[in-house]
Amino acid sequence: MPNDKNTDTIRQNAGPARPIDPTDRRILAALTTRADLSYAELGQEVGLSAPAVHERVKRLKASGVIEATVARIDGAAIGKPLLAFIHVNTVGWGKTPELMALCDLPEVEEMHSVTGDACVLIKARLADSAALEGFLARLYDLPGVSSTQTYVALSSFTERVPQAGITESLSAPLPIRRR
Amino acid sequence: MPNDKNTDTIRQNAGPARPIDPTDRRILAALTTRADLSYAELGQEVGLSAPAVHERVKRLKASGVIEATVARIDGAAIGKPLLAFIHVNTVGWGKTPELMALCDLPEVEEMHSVTGDACVLIKARLADSAALEGFLARLYDLPGVSSTQTYVALSSFTERVPQAGITESLSAPLPIRRR
DNA sequence: ATTGAAATTTTGCATTG
DNA sequence: CAATGCAAAATTTCAAT
Numbered sequence: 001m002p003n004d005k006n007t008d009t010i011r012q013n014a015g016p017a018r019p020i021d022p023t024d025r026r027i028l029a030a031l032t033t034r035a036d037l038s039y040a041e042l043g044q045e046v047g048l049s050a051p052a053v054h055e056r057v058k059r060l061k062a063s064g065v066i067e068a069t070v071a072r073i074d075g076a077a078i079g080k081p082l083l084a085f086i087h088v089n090t091v092g093w094g095k096t097p098e099l100m101a102l103c104d105l106p107e108v109e110e111m112h113s114v115t116g117d118a119c120v121l122i123k124a125r126l127a128d129s130a131a132l133e134g135f136l137a138r139l140y141d142l143p144g145v146s147s148t149q150t151y152v153a154l155s156s157f158t159e160r161v162p163q164a165g166i167t168e169s170l171s172a173p174l175p176i177r178r179r
Numbered sequence: 180m181p182n183d184k185n186t187d188t189i190r191q192n193a194g195p196a197r198p199i200d201p202t203d204r205r206i207l208a209a210l211t212t213r214a215d216l217s218y219a220e221l222g223q224e225v226g227l228s229a230p231a232v233h234e235r236v237k238r239l240k241a242s243g244v245i246e247a248t249v250a251r252i253d254g255a256a257i258g259k260p261l262l263a264f265i266h267v268n269t270v271g272w273g274k275t276p277e278l279m280a281l282c283d284l285p286e287v288e289e290m291h292s293v294t295g296d297a298c299v300l301i302k303a304r305l306a307d308s309a310a311l312e313g314f315l316a317r318l319y320d321l322p323g324v325s326s327t328q329t330y331v332a333l334s335s336f337t338e339r340v341p342q343a344g345i346t347e348s349l350s351a352p353l354p355i356r357r358r
Numbered sequence: 359a360t361t362g363a364a365a366t367t368t369t370g371c372a373t374t375g
Numbered sequence: 376c377a378a379t380g381c382a383a384a385a386t387t388t389c390a391a392t
Contacts, residue, residue: 025257028257032249032250033249034249035214035215035249036247065252066250067251069213069215069250069251070211070251070340071214071245071247071248071340072211072246072248073207073210073245073341077242077243078207085293100336103337106343106344109339109340109342111335111337112262112334112336113333114330114332114333116329116330117328121264125341130353151294151295151297151300152295154293155291156291157279157292158290160249160288160289161250161251161252162251162253162257163304165285165286174312174316
């Protein structure tokens with residue numbers, strides 16, 4: 001899947017003029033696994049010709065459904081074998097500019113504000129325990145940070161980008177269970 | 180960045196015969212942001228010719244540093260606006276086949292065993308609170324699952340794939356601070 | 359949405375520094 | 376040993392059915 005810089009229409013992020021149909025979902029499902037397929041191969045997988053899938057992929061990009069195409073690299077191979085989830089608690093409103101600035105660090109892969117007994121959740125990939133210690137020290141230096149709790153990953157069973165399931169949200173109504 | 184299915188040498192995951200030099204890191208940094216660059220463009224960014232970067236990218240793929248190229252899609256656009264981190268506690272050894280089977284669900288984006296006051300950490304993307312309730316119910320149905328704790332993301336400040344920082348692990352030795 | 363064809367791009371190879 | 380320039384092959388992408 002190539003450049004598309006010259007062929008795409010100018011508008012980025014326009015509301016999806018057309019809903020995402022099952023064929024789109026199959027395309028997305030394929031692309032979240034292998035985005036380096038040729039349009040011919042992708043077309044084969046979903047039963048469409050190359051120009052047809054190209055047209056759809058272009059639409060999915062223009063409408064913002066496909067945000068980007070990125071390379072997934074091995075954390076250990078680039079010297080960061082340590083994966084940690086860090087819960088941060090703050091006094092008062094936690095969304096300070098200083099905390100937000102952590103997003104610019106290459107170690108920080110994710111940062112969310114969350115409900116529950118923590119204010120902010122950070123996913124960080126680090127070189128070793130010394131780097132983790134340094135990161136935590138930096139965290140505690142920030143104004144308002146009252147406590148942290150760290151969860152270090154021992155093994156990762158799956159780790160991937162958002163998956164476009166073929167099925168639409170089948171939020172099954174919960175059966176009532178008598179105890 | 181194209182197919183490479185026919186041109187790559189057969190071996191997958193061989194030990195990196197050569198260390199990752201700064202140029203490799205710059206290539207990786209570019210590719211984790213935009214993997215749909217042409218080799219000509221990528222070469223311009225790192226100051227190399229197209230065949231030269233192609234050679235390096237091929238090596239990085241063959242050695243397993245680049246695991247895959249994937250499309251990042253918008254969770255909300257595919258009907259899953261709800262992001263949740265779920266801590267799972269189990270009685271006894273938590274890594275049961277039943278729990279591992281959850282990796283096959285499209286809702287489950289990540290699953291790690293972790294240190295700390297939880298056994299397993301799951302990152303799931305869901306349609307709505309009903310879907311979350313259903314997911315938790317399913318979790319509690321598994322043998323050995325004793326409790327869960329859920330953190331729902333209110334807003335995400337950053338969310339990306341592992342970043343190849345230009346700098347090598349600069350785990351600065353921590354200064355001793357007197358209180 | 360498909361077919362066929364043109365324009366870019368990828369990509370192997372020989373050459374050179 | 377790695378980068379460069381050229382040429383062949385493949386892919387993207389346009390126009391018309």
